[in-house]
Amino acid sequence: MLQSAFERETSQIRVLDPSLVKVSRVEGGALELRYGEEVYYPIRVKRAFPLTNPENYIVLMKENGKQIGMIEDINKIDEESKRTILEELDTVFFVPQIKKIFWVKDRFGSSRWKVETDRGIKEFATGSIHESVKEVEDGHIIITDTEGLQYEIKDINELPPKSRAIILRYV
Amino acid sequence: MPLKEELPKEIQQFLFEQGLKDEDIHIALQSDLDEEGKFSPTWLIATKERLLVLKDGSNPKILHSLSLKDYGFFKAEVGIGGGFFAAHSDGKERRLLRFSTATARKFQVAATALVKLAQEGSIPEDILAEEEKRKVCPKCGFPVDPVSGICAHCSPKGAVVRRLLSYIKPYYPTIMILVSLLLLGTAFDVISPLVNRNLIDSALVVRQPTPTDVRLTLLKAYVLLMLGLGIGSMLLNIFQQRINAFLGQTVLYDIRRQLFEHLQFLSVSYYDKRQVGAVMSRVTQDTSSLQEFLGWHIPFLVSQLVLLLGMGVVMISLNWKLALLVLVPTPIVAYLTRTIGRTIHRLFHRVWDRWSKVIAVLNSALSGIRVVKAFAQEEREASRFRQRAYDLTQNTIWAEQLWATYMPPLFFLLGSTPLLIWYFGGKQYILNPNQISFGTLQAFISYTFMILGPIRAVTQVINWLNRALAAAERIFEILDTPPEVLDAEDAIPMPRIQGKVEFRNVTFGYDRFLPVLHNVSFEVQPGEIIGLVGRSGAGKTTIINLICRFYEAQEGQVLIDGVDIRKIKLKDLRSQIAIVPQDAYVFAGTVRENIAYGKPDATLEEIIEAAKAANAHEFIMNLPYGYDTPIGERGVMISGGERQRIAIARAILKDPRILILDEATSLVDTETEKQIQEALDRLMKGRTVFAIAHRLSTLSNAHRLIVIEDGRIAEMGTHKELLKKKGIYYQLVKLQREMSRLVAIGV
Known part of the structure; x- marks a missing residue:
């Protein structure tokens, strides 16, 4: 009480x-x-x-x-x-917005990413992709890296075609 | 944690020009963000006297420069994804730099270190020695194992392999038998197409005219030989698999047992930093993948390599041109299989992911069916399910159609290498019948099929090896972790504790850079009942954790009967402290076993006495099998209040000198609370008691109360004294009285 x-x-x-x-x-x-x-x-x-x-x-x-x-x-x-x-x-509340995905490399259920964000170019690593990449709502994606830093894609349809093709492999 | 990171040349040069020599620099840390929040490095540099913040780049710039002694303390505040580092003095805050969570940790450490640096002129060794938790491998950039911090890919393998081999050393004779069986079995496999060949050449497709009865005899002989080989190979297989099973499981048992024993002795703090699930998977999954590797993959690899070697030798000696035709295309086929396999695997993983989403809806809607109905949300749940199920259907269709499209061509491809042999071998057979017999041709066809096994082994070997060695490393990491709380070498036995407890300037944090208790001091006499009061998160449970020595204070001392708790034999200490927690845990077992958990040799009378004193005897006798009723997991369901009383009986039986009641009555109804309170009053007599309670009325019999606020002792004294003081305790009592009055008049 x-x-x-x-x-x-x-x-x-x-x-x-x-x-x-x-x-x-x-x-x-x-x-x-x-x-x-x-x-x-x-x-x-x-x-x-x-x-x-x-x-x-x-x-x-x-x-x-x-x-x-x-x-x-x-x-x-x-x-x-x-x-x-x-x-x-x-x-x-620091959440960089991903503008472009250069590449994603997979190995044993973990991945490395190189992306361009509104804060500049960044490389990061994630654990299991299916746990790190979450679709909050249709086309709105949040990626969490191993450091706990989150990256946001507000709308995957606004990504360049190549980047969209990459992210579509994972969601 | 090392606080001096390597500075880039430009910065070094720049600092040198500022008159800062490298040996004067105690802290040099790089943040990953600049002041605008862009990914661009910023440096924090500190000497004994000064602190600088520099913008990185080819042209370094000083953003801040201040004198350490002008500031009382430093703080790294972390929000979501990012935060800032600031210097504080007299309520003034000076922002120094920004960071993302990737670099947040070192600035938290730096905040503590800077104060020490200003006060003592150096950073204490134990701060620098604090283990740094790496999340990403510095070599390859992939995540490391969260429990051990080891990168499965980059860590050297030799030592792990040697250590792993030490586990199978006792079984070397068995392994020798296993290897010979393997070799023999492989030899049979290589030979059988040759027997086949001889059968065809000498009995069926003969070149020189041979009498029919001779051919029939040969046919019989070869068929018998093939039968013999078949039976032999089968027997070998049986023995080999039986030995495999024995060996794999025995080694697995050894490792699992050792691992569990070690885990039991690790400190509570070990489990704070790790999720129980992750540790559990070490015991279950990692040991299993080791067993799989030792028991199945190694024998398979060895046999397939020997097979490849044997086949290679036989084929080349039969006809090297055809041998090349068999050997060359197979890697290409293997590569294609793997690539297609990966794509399909990804698709099916997605199907699996959608499945789990469907199950999640199913689970939450059905387990929460009462809530769903009470709020009339059936239609919404149904539509949520429809959506997810549709998504699953779409993805499954997609994956299965892809599978349907890719698999037949792949099988076709796998089946087409024999066509090469048929064509080129057949041509040779027709044009130069002396060089190649029909039997040889047939043998080659068999070999093209047999080679698929070794190919699979070769493509998988790296994967298997990495997975198994990673598992082994994670297991060894646990085995190598020493318990943090250990008996000191000169530990003092204390067979009978009097019960005096003293805190002397104790400062403690589960993370030492984020203290929870600040400079806490108090003294409790034997037999005294102490109530700990304060809001959740104030530090009450932490005090209790320190009394039990689940953790050790980083600064100051906890003393029991005037002896530093670190000097007391752990076994003596723990055997004389009992805790009745808020949510009592019952183990899977009978009531009797649960009560006697701390004293397995208790007599039946003692158990019943304890249960009676705990007001538990009556409900126990109403259980179907009395004291022999199984409770806990898979046992009879008992209520929270009943669990609580079993925990009290457990504590009574232990006859502790120090008793800790951590919200022991907060989860039960008033009637049960009365019964429990009665039991507790009996239990408290003659012991030192620390009781935490939110309902202040339950602390009515406490001799003294300690009010904790924000990790500090705010007030201490008897109920009367504290009321007279009209401080925090007074306010709380007043609030609660108002509340209970409201309850009483039925508002």
């Missing part, structure tokens, strides 16, 4: 008024939130639905994980704050 006591403490969701949210990067590189009179520094940001709804329900927390509040729609806050938050999210 102690458990539930703690939960109750955190179960009240505070939805932030988008017009009051001001997030900026201050000296040293960490983020600061000004919300009306309130000032929080340094803050952490996290998406509630990182895969299906990346632009909605973004939670702002103190450094120790205590929640400050939630932004319902990132497009409703001012441009500067939005840019800063997206930048920060990119740091802590």
